[in-house]
Amino acid sequence: MSLIEITEVRKSFGDNEVLKGINLDVEPGEVIAIIGKSGSGKSTLLRCINGLETISSGSIQVAGAQLLDDELHLKALRLKVGMIFQQFNLFPHLTAGGNVMLSQMVVKKTPKPEAEAMARRMLERVGLAHKFDAFPDELSGGQQQRVAIARALAMQPIALLCDEITSALDPELVSEVLAVVRELAKEGMTLLMVTHEMKFARDVCSRVVFMHQGRVHEIGPPEEVFANPQTPELRQFLGLQAAA
Amino acid sequence: MTEFTTWDILRNLLLATRWTLLLSLVSFIGGSVVGLCLLWLRISPRAALRRLAKGYIELFQGTPLLMQLFIAFFGLGLFGIDVPAWLAAGVALVLWSAAFLAEIWRGCVEAIAKGQWEASASLGMGRLQQMRYVILPQALKIAIPPTVGFSVQVIKGTALTSIIGFVELSKAGTIVTNATFQPFTVYGLVALIYFALCWPLSKSSQILERKLNVAHRNH
Numbered sequence: 092m093s094l095i096e097i098t099e100v101r102k103s104f105g106d107n108e109v110l111k112g113i114n115l116d117v118e119p120g121e122v123i124a125i126i127g128k129s130g131s132g133k134s135t136l137l138r139c140i141n142g143l144e145t146i147s148s149g150s151i152q153v154a155g156a157q158l159l160d161d162e163l164h165l166k167a168l169r170l171k172v173g174m175i176f177q178q179f180n181l182f183p184h185l186t187a188g189g190n191v192m193l194s195q196m197v198v199k200k201t202p203k204p205e206a207e208a209m210a211r212r213m214l215e216r217v218g219l220a221h222k223f224d225a226f227p228d229e230l231s232g233g234q235q236q237r238v239a240i241a242r243a244l245a246m247q248p249i250a251l252l253c254d255e256i257t258s259a260l261d262p263e264l265v266s267e268v269l270a271v272v273r274e275l276a277k278e279g280m281t282l283l284m285v286t287h288e289m290k291f292a293r294d295v296c297s298r299v300v301f302m303h304q305g306r307v308h309e310i311g312p313p314e315e316v317f318a319n320p321q322t323p324e325l326r327q328f329l330g331l332q333a334a335a
Numbered sequence: 336m337t338e339f340t341t342w343d344i345l346r347n348l349l350l351a352t353r354w355t356l357l358l359s360l361v362s363f364i365g366g367s368v369v370g371l372c373l374l375w376l377r378i379s380p381r382a383a384l385r386r387l388a389k390g391y392i393e394l395f396q397g398t399p400l401l402m403q404l405f406i407a408f409f410g411l412g413l414f415g416i417d418v419p420a421w422l423a424a425g426v427a428l429v430l431w432s433a434a435f436l437a438e439i440w441r442g443c444v445e446a447i448a449k450g451q452w453e454a455s456a457s458l459g460m461g462r463l464q465q466m467r468y469v470i471l472p473q474a475l476k477i478a479i480p481p482t483v484g485f486s487v488q489v490i491k492g493t494a495l496t497s498i499i500g501f502v503e504l505s506k507a508g509t510i511v512t513n514a515t516f517q518p519f520t521v522y523g524l525v526a527l528i529y530f531a532l533c534w535p536l537s538k539s540s541q542i543l544e545r546k547l548n549v550a551h552r553n554h
Binding site for chain 2: 142143162165166169170173174176178180181183184193197198239242246
């Protein structure tokens with residue numbers, strides 16, 4: 092059985108249908124890159140999987156559990172699926188360590204010493220053990236994003252959704268974040284990432300999803316999708332990417 | 336005819352000041368509690384609750400406090416409910432403060448970036464947990480200066496309750512004037528006492544604003 096099953100998902104904002112029937116099954120341990128122009132619905136799809144947007148029709152199942160729009164089901168889902176955002180969204184009033192500890196203590200009711208031990212382990216995993224007591228605005232963008240990854244990992248999710256997590260970073264900081272993601276992929280974490288890092292997608296991902304106008308336009312292993320695009324839209328998209 | 340010394344006047348005014356202080360405290364604390372509930376409704380995901388709170392706030396912000404006092408005092412009397420002046424004054428001021436505080440705090444909560452809600456939601460927090468551990472700690476920082484500033488309005492607002500016969504500082508001023516025929520001295524002193532209560536609050540509001548801004552810059 093697939094880990095994440097997305098079936099005929101549709102999503103409209105008012106009259107504007109952003110997702111027009113998406114089908115996608117993600118197997119455990121898969122790393123999937125979702126690419127496409129802005130407005131193609133890729134971020135919206137990711138946000139639907141996490142329940143940040145409610146879907147208009149269709150169904151999403153994560154590890155066999157149906158995504159329903161009530162707080163209890165949503166919470167159960169979010170314990171399984173972590174999310175990392177473009178803008179990091181660290182809690183500015185808490186230290187890096189506090190950021191990683193908070194949800195463990197509040198949501199999972201983990202006692203403080205254990206939460207702290209977990210936070211130190213996770214910060215070490217992203218190479219920031221020494222920044223435990225630093226506040227977010229004392230960290231660089233890349234460091235903040237790594238703390239955000241540690242924060243999501245501390246909840247021990249079975250999959251991570253990454254929404255353009257390097258798009259807000261200075262170019263020289265992108266690689267440190269991608270290195271962490273690469274490490275996670277190697278360890279077998281299931282990853283679903285919206286990204287503009289084509290090289291990274293080619294190197295690390297098991298499958299690439301090209302979205303166009305609210306539909307999955309092409310899907311396949313990166314070698315095929317990048318080397319042999321089947322549709323003019325993807326060819327154009329990749330061409331634009333190369334030119335840019 | 337009895338002669339009143341300035342001390343006699345001042346002593347009586349200061350005794351009445353206790354009631355001004357008590358009424359201000361009750362209004363502010365009661366208003367905070369009711370205001371917090373209103374805030375919760377005002378930012379609820381359910382539209383009906385939001386509208387309810389909005390209606391309440393608009394009603395109390397859109398009518399003079401004096402009218403609210405009259406209605407609490409005389410209005411309920413029409414239905415045969417005998418409301419003592421202190422109760423009418425307390426209730427009206429609590430409800431009035433609640434409306435303003437809820438609106439001040441709503442602004443502060445809405446000033447917190449949407450990403451904070453999304454990040455905490457994606458970590459599995461419920462709405463109450465998000466509010467308590469993520470949103471309010473940040474909103475509080477912004478909220479303190481305007482909240483302290485509003486407490487000055489509450490103190491000055493208590494003066495209106497003299498009209499329905501609650502004996503606080505202003506009413507005491509009128510009573511003492513009637514006995515002494517020294518309006519200038521008496522009301523001068525009344526004004527000075529109000530100033531002594533309000534000025535430190537306004538000043539501390541300004542200081543807090545500066546201090547919290549600095550804190551914000553550091554982390």
